[in-house]
Amino acid sequence: MLIRGLRSWALAVASSTIVTTACAQWSGSPDAANLICTTTVNQLTQFTTDGQGGAIFSWNGKDGNSADVVLAQRLDADGIAQWGPGGIAINPGTPGFTLGAPQRDANGGAFIPWASYVPYNYYSIRVQHVNRDGLPLLPGDGIELLLESSVGLWENFLSDNQGGALLVWFRQGNLHIKHIDSSGAVNWTYDAAEPDPAMDLATLADGEGGVFICWRSRDKSIRTQHVNKYGNAVWPAVGKLLSTDGEIPAIAPDGSGGAIFTWLDFRDVGVATGHAYAQRLDAAGNSLWATNGLRISSSQDTQFFTYPVSDGKGGATVGYSSYNSETYLTDVRVQRISSKGKLLWSSLGKLLSRPNSSQYITSAVPDGANGAIVFWHSGQSLFAQRVNSLGMTQWFPRTGILCVQNDISSVATLNDPTGGAFYGWNVSRDNVVSIFVNRISSRGRLGSTH
Template identity: 25%
Template sequence: MGIPLPALERGNPLMDRKLLCAALTLATLSFCAGPAKARWVENGVVLCAAENYRAYPASCPDGAGGSIVVWQDIRSGSYYHIYAQRIDAYGNTLWTANGVRVCTRDSDQSWCRAVTDGAGGAIVMWLDNSISGSFFRAQRLDPSGALLWDANGVAVAGGSTSPETPPEIVPDNHGGAVVAWHEMRGGTPKVFAQRVNSSGSILWTEGGLAVASGSTGTQYYPRVASDGSHGAFVIWFDNRNSGSTSWDIYLQRIRAGGSLQWTNGTGLCTEANSQTNPRIVATAPGRVAAAWEDLRSGTSWDVYATSIDTAGSYYFWNVAVCTAANTQQWIDLAADGTGGVIAAWGDLRNGLTSHVYAQRIGSTGVQSWTANGVRVCTSDYSQQMPRVVSDGSGGAVIAWTDSRGDGDIYCQRIDAAGTAAWPATGLPVCVSSGSQSNMCVSSDGKNGIIAAWMSQLGSTYEIYAQRIERNGYWGYPCPYVAEVEDVPHDQGGSVTVSWEASRLDAFANEIVTHYSIWRSLEAPAAAALVEAGIEGTGPAAIPRDFKGPAYRFLSVAGTLYGWEWLANMDAHYFDEYTFEAPTYYDSVTADPATHYFLVSAHTENRFVFWDSPVDSGYSVDNLAPCVPLSLSGEQSYDPAGMRLSWASNGESDLAAYRVYRGASEDFIPASGNMISSSCDTSFFDASWSWSPGCYYKVSAIDVHGNESGFALLRPGDVTGTDEVALPRATALAQNFPNPFNPATSILFDLAGPGRVTIEIFDVSGRLVARLLDERREAGRHRVEWRGTDAGGEAVPSGIYFCRMRAAAYEATRKIALIR
């Protein structure tokens, strides 16, 4: 039904007190129920189908399993503008079709970069060229794609001098970002940095903070990493020690307030010959690792690395990552999650063809994998420009451009031990006709990646994206819940959950063995399980012959949600499956009673499974109550009128009885001739008289609005005795009115004298008020509840339960209070 999953606070206190004793309330889920129609497709999803040309994407995670991708776009025909699109974990684009325009200025915009803002959105930076000069500008987009800063973006740097490199940007972990670049000032390229906060305000020196203003050398191509304290480390290569003959690696830490750790930076590597093209990544709070291309051997470029913290202490220094023959280049880094780093690079050790290699350097500087690196792809074709993303388990996913075809994109997952988890020749990300280039990658948050790239289509380029999930399948081969709908023509209590099969549940892809169906837990039940120390049972523990019970707890953005296993269903290579799932209660006017479901697809490997997106629906009682029986009428002289009575219906969801009066047997019951709506099984009509003749019709209506047929009383059926008849049976009637505010009447019959208890409970099973606890004589009685607890304090809106006990009789009715 495509609506968010709200807090679930309902429950039946008489059904399972043990599970409903806790008071924990689950918060609103941050994801939407029900996927859109677009999904991942083989070789990628196109993010923009507008006119003309677009290129050079950059991306960052959205924090919810998807990615935010930005690119430069000349759809206007006059200027390149920056656009952005968010794509979710299931391949659905979430923002404006063809992307959100990040800056409304009519100027040429290029060199875009994006980082997460830590709140589901992104901070985007780009170079903006206009007649007033060249500037780095920045914009923040919220999770819905709305622009949070000035429509033209905020100026970060530039103007009188122009940045000469793309902005290298990193989150400041406080809703803002730190950016570094080099530009020509005073006739020499220098490195500068700037911090912008979550509101778009510039925090450091206007125009940029010089990271080593006292150095006389040329400074080139900075990279940046978080220092864990809202500042950043900036790394670059610098020729201050040797004029123009060789280059060294320097590092600066800039604190959150803009002060420098070292006056002109610290020399991270000043070995002989040149060291260039450094990369840097945060490996722990306040700690980074850096790697660079190094010519100290004098014959070929190798890879070395160092790890340092905010105090300037080294964890390892000048460690050889790879010193194999010939050149190593195009380094990229990712943290290994334990204080170490995983490096990947293009390697010419075998001659003229570049292959991708990788190495893991532990937190103390020890090579964890094969000396000089493990080969990531065994294909003889050339592999270039690797990109590395941590897999969250001590390994990494590495993607690269590949000369197979016209230029394709492949990837590989290397585990913590250095073993390839996917095919030895790599897993295709995109092998479409035409060339794929300028790839960027971000984590999907579940051990996989989302890649974006520009793909050549004839004479133009488009931006595509693809997810490779942790098991090595493109996209996300989960089932998709198509709908959750009421079972028609029933008494309620169940819905039909329909889902589209996983694409791996088909001939030639016979991977999925069975499905498990899960229903969201009531909040009190989930709370009780957590408080009782019951651990969740994940899909990995649900084999084909599982019989239950099982519960699972999923954490979304730090909030815990509970799910209850309902059933398994074998895979039969069908296109679609259905399951009739029970509900806790049915939809009524005062409470839509929305329930939430997901379906998991399982394989022979119990650790390989896929969860569907959540979808929702509700059950409805479609069956009317039975016609009230034993309708009788008795003329009364004192008081004067007609006393109608009938037998009590047995339906548990009965809401009231309606009494209609007409002048002929064939009159049609309607609101205009209804003279009573009550939960009582009797009614006194003081306006009745013998002379014209009155016809009565009585119906029963349930809480869902279903009305029965009509019992008929003709004038000739009326008796004339004045005796007062005692109730035939002890019974608790439905309160009236219901829903109510501020008070409601609760009527009950006693067939004989005895002690009667009337109590009110809330949905957690807690006693709210005791309305009656005393001996009563046989007959009809009435008590009133004014929506207060035992102390006289008003209770909140919600569902409550009225329980009556008298001798061996016990009954409960649901009451709805609406403030």
């Protein structure tokens, strides 16, 4: 059962001792993968693409003086480390920690956000821009974007997909955005008193230099706003209302200048459980699907943690978890919605997970062919399945095992340019956290691009 107040965010920063290894080629076995490091810090595995078939990621570690340092590494398409066996230090002069995933630029490099403590009781949110060779493009430890009394709750840093990046955050009832170009210069800012934004911040670049923002207000409503590449609100100043009682929104592009939103809604069954809903808004903010949203599943059981993926035709494939009151287990299911807002598969969704234990969705990414790759875990194993546009599973066995390790946490995924995906995870044992990464091909082959 989903209890109100369940949240998907977490941030833990602690002192660490880090050991890095030179990254070899990707692994073809679920029992092995690229070990990036071992550390006592509770890490978050985070990816971005390098735009050339590889991936860039960052993590927390220690430098030679035992100071907290943000490290980054780039793996090429073959899984070979490009920035040395231990990665590169993003903040060699100032102790700090990662704050969100690296974000790609237009030339094989990345913007890497991080934060540092500033006496007294303040945090400096900063960003460094590194090129494809791991060389810093901004002076020193990067530029400061924000000075705040707390971090790690409601800031989102994302690429604008035009060579720049955006920082989105809200504080004291106001929504704020800063846009920077490749040189780190702030091009524009946005500050507005949107209706009491409080939590569950979701963002999506609009592909033209602007951003869609969605959030849950303190009155439990779900609202959204579109800010264009000039820093101007496209929709009404109060945002567009999606739900009067919802939480945990997510966003996918619709391919036509608008966006598709999913969230958990409590209108049907009271305060303890939620159902998955979706809505499509066009570029002008007009609702294109059912008034007040489209219910994704006809099941009366609880759904939670929705992950929408564009189907490339104006609709979306949505992965989600759903409690099963007959088996007392949690399933992973997927549903496709047409551009007109019609459910294309069974009203209960397509079952992906195994029926013998509870499974929990972690993410979904596009496969580049109008379908999706859905990831989930059982706590001891990580699974994935590719579903095509007709709802047919593409990999055998039906629930492909990506890794078999106890105490899996902080799973991160990223689609690759060949129709497959990168994936990374943490394993915690005896107060030591190990970070692993691997990839799976469009055909379901581990450690392969074919």
